[in-house]
Amino acid sequence: MNADQPAAAMPTLPRVLGYLRPHAWRFAGGLALTVLGIGLDLLKPIPLAVVLDVVLGDKPLVPLLARGLAGLSDVTLLGLAATAIVVITVAIGAATVGSNYLTIDVGQRTLKFHLKQQTGDLLFRVMADTFSIQGMVMNGLLPLARSSLMLVGMFVVMFRYDPHLALVALLVCPPLYLAISRLGSRIHGQATASKQAESELYSKAATAIGAVKLVQAYGREERSAADFRRGSEKSLALSLRLYSTETLFMLIVDSVLAVGTAVLVFLGAKHVISGQLTIGELTVFLAYLREMYAPIQTMSQNFAELSSARAGLDRVFSVLDVQADIQDAPGAIPLPPVRGEVRLEHVTFGYDEDRPVLRAINLEIRPGERLALVGRTGAGKSTLASLVLRFFDPQVGRVTIDGYDLRQVTLASLRPQITLMLQDPILFHTTVTENIAFGADLPFEKVQEAARRAEAEPFILALPQGYDTVLGEDGADLSGGQRQRLALARALLREAPIVILDEPTSSLDLGTEALVWQNVEALLRGKTSIVIAHRLSTARQAHRIAVMEDGRIVEIGSHQDLVRGGGVYARLWARHSAGADLTESDLIFAKEG
Numbered sequence: 001m002n003a004d005q006p007a008a009a010m011p012t013l014p015r016v017l018g019y020l021r022p023h024a025w026r027f028a029g030g031l032a033l034t035v036l037g038i039g040l041d042l043l044k045p046i047p048l049a050v051v052l053d054v055v056l057g058d059k060p061l062v063p064l065l066a067r068g069l070a071g072l073s074d075v076t077l078l079g080l081a082a083t084a085i086v087v088i089t090v091a092i093g094a095a096t097v098g099s100n101y102l103t104i105d106v107g108q109r110t111l112k113f114h115l116k117q118q119t120g121d122l123l124f125r126v127m128a129d130t131f132s133i134q135g136m137v138m139n140g141l142l143p144l145a146r147s148s149l150m151l152v153g154m155f156v157v158m159f160r161y162d163p164h165l166a167l168v169a170l171l172v173c174p175p176l177y178l179a180i181s182r183l184g185s186r187i188h189g190q191a192t193a194s195k196q197a198e199s200e201l202y203s204k205a206a207t208a209i210g211a212v213k214l215v216q217a218y219g220r221e222e223r224s225a226a227d228f229r230r231g232s233e234k235s236l237a238l239s240l241r242l243y244s245t246e247t248l249f250m251l252i253v254d255s256v257l258a259v260g261t262a263v264l265v266f267l268g269a270k271h272v273i274s275g276q277l278t279i280g281e282l283t284v285f286l287a288y289l290r291e292m293y294a295p296i297q298t299m300s301q302n303f304a305e306l307s308s309a310r311a312g313l314d315r316v317f318s319v320l321d322v323q324a325d326i327q328d329a330p331g332a333i334p335l336p337p338v339r340g341e342v343r344l345e346h347v348t349f350g351y352d353e354d355r356p357v358l359r360a361i362n363l364e365i366r367p368g369e370r371l372a373l374v375g376r377t378g379a380g381k382s383t384l385a386s387l388v389l390r391f392f393d394p395q396v397g398r399v400t401i402d403g404y405d406l407r408q409v410t411l412a413s414l415r416p417q418i419t420l421m422l423q424d425p426i427l428f429h430t431t432v433t434e435n436i437a438f439g440a441d442l443p444f445e446k447v448q449e450a451a452r453r454a455e456a457e458p459f460i461l462a463l464p465q466g467y468d469t470v471l472g473e474d475g476a477d478l479s480g481g482q483r484q485r486l487a488l489a490r491a492l493l494r495e496a497p498i499v500i501l502d503e504p505t506s507s508l509d510l511g512t513e514a515l516v517w518q519n520v521e522a523l524l525r526g527k528t529s530i531v532i533a534h535r536l537s538t539a540r541q542a543h544r545i546a547v548m549e550d551g552r553i554v555e556i557g558s559h560q561d562l563v564r565g566g567g568v569y570a571r572l573w574a575r576h577s578a579g580a581d582l583t584e585s586d587l588i589f590a591k592e593g
């Protein structure tokens with residue numbers, strides 16, 4: 001899957017910050033308070049030093065200073081409050097990325113992309129990976145920012161006490177850097193692999209759950225379960241591997257810091273003995289050292305956290321980065337209300353560029369004309385129809401409506417002018433009424449009328465709550481023909497000048513089809529239409545019939561012309577009229593396929 005390659009467009013970090021931009025003020029406020037908190041933290045060991053030097057040494061007490069400073073640690077609480085604010089901001093940020101992902105996805109992702117992606121994988125990316133941003137900012141970025149500032153501050157103070165010791169304290173940095181650069185990329189790689197495995201597991205689960213009937217019918221439960229088990233074992237193994245690397249990393253960091261501390265205590269004691277430092281100063285120094293190493297420790301822990309969060313984010317971004325290849329061109333104009341002249345000029349198109357599904361198609365449909373598309377399964381009929389809606393752009397040639405190249409007009413002005421009924425009706429998990437109206441704000445009477453015209457009312461009324469029945473819930477599953485009639489009702493409600501029906505009645509019995517068809521006729525009257533049909537009796541009613549074979553239009557003309565022409569269509573028709581059983585010969589194309 002090409003979507004798994006990391007986003008090349010922009011590094012992850014700036015992008016995360018980009019998503020937080022709407023919350024920039026809160027974020028900046030939080031950060032400012034954090035800085036204040038750090039300043040106060042830096043002052044913390046000083047009262048102790050003053051007290052020690054007064055008690056053990058003979059320096060004068062500066063009461064004002066001591067009291068002032070003691071109170072200050074309370075103010076450190078402010079720092080905590082600040083962190084809380086930032087955390088909230090981050091949560092909002094994560095939600096923004098999530099919803100952003102969803103809207104962009106529904107609105108702009110191409111069909112091609114969706115067809116390639118596994119639902120489970122997409123789901124995982126949205127649900128789990130998006131929350132990586134929360135992990136990244138909460139456990140990674142913020143502590144990292146805080147620790148770095150703290151480190152700089154402490155170093156400055158320590159340097160003023162004893163430059164020599166301060167520099168020695170820094171000697172731990174090179175080995176730490178080595179550990180980070182060596183193990184860092186390994187952690188990132190392992191985290192990516194682990195997320196990938198988890199994601200595959202989601203895909204497996206989603207597929208198995210979706211296909212539960214099939215799995216049971218074929219007695220494949222054991223296999224399906226074993227498959228899932230294998231997937232989860234793999235995922236577990238990868239998580240363990242990641243965990244061990246992270247632990248190793250932290251172990252190295254801890255050891256380096258322990259050695260560093262030991263060396264400094266030793267040197268510090270010598271400096272006190274030689275009089276370079278007072279005991280108070282050494283205390284401050286050691287307190288600082290502890291505090292300075294603590295952020296290093298957090299940083300390295302966070303670093304592991306950051307690496308795996310980044311792996312998750314890379315996956316989210318790689319989805320966002322799939323450019324919608326069907327987009328409004330710069331300077332696209334709105335398509336004015338059309339008369340409905342549809343033309344395909346030398347159109348060649350393939351879902352993969354090197355495997356054309358449509359080859360050099362020339363086709364002109366006059367306004368108000370009805371064209372039937374017939375041909376074997378896989379000939380390219382649905383594909384041709386989808387080009388008229390500009391679901392895809394042809395690789396060669398162009399598609400025009402009323403002379404407007406579809407690439408030059410806005411999608412928002414194009415698609416409302418076309419009514420589409422898909423080959424596989426899509427219904428939503430909502431009421432029958434909403435399924436028919438499909439977002440249009442219509443009075444219920446209109447919905448009811450459409451349902452009647454599609455011969456759907458009888459079965460709708462037989463559902464538990466009639467029109468208010470939520471589809472897909474207990475007892476509200478529909479047959480193929482019933483689904484088709486609901487989709488048809490939906491299409492009947494649209495008043496668009498161009499109509500595309502892909503096998504609108506293929507799942508209906510002949511009796512119902514005849515009833516429904518009268519109303520389809522009414523829908524098509526006066527409109528430009530493309531009707532894809534397996535049944536010759538349906539095709540015959542069109543003004544012209546185009547016969548497709550292997551991505552080409554091999555014959556086109558009226559029923560009479562084609563029968564007279566003596567080609568493919570004529571042969572099929574001859575068999576049809578030879579008195580073969582109606583149902584059988586009617587479906588002749590399906591059988592030929």
Ligand SMILES: Nc1ncnc2c1ncn2[C@@H]1O[C@H](COP(=O)(O)OP(=O)(O)OP(=O)(O)O)[C@@H](O)[C@H]1O
Pocket residue numbers: 115351352357375376377378379380381382383384423
């Ligand atoms: N989303 C897709 N990605 C890749 N190939 C596709 C896709 N959809 C269809 N195809 C291929 O394009 C070819 C034409 O498919 P199309 O759906 O247009 O055929 P059709 O004439 O509508 O067939 P049917 O009568 O079975 O509906 C087929 O070979 C099919 O495998």
Ligand SMILES: [Mg+2]
Pocket residue numbers: 381382383423502
């Ligand atoms: Mg089709």
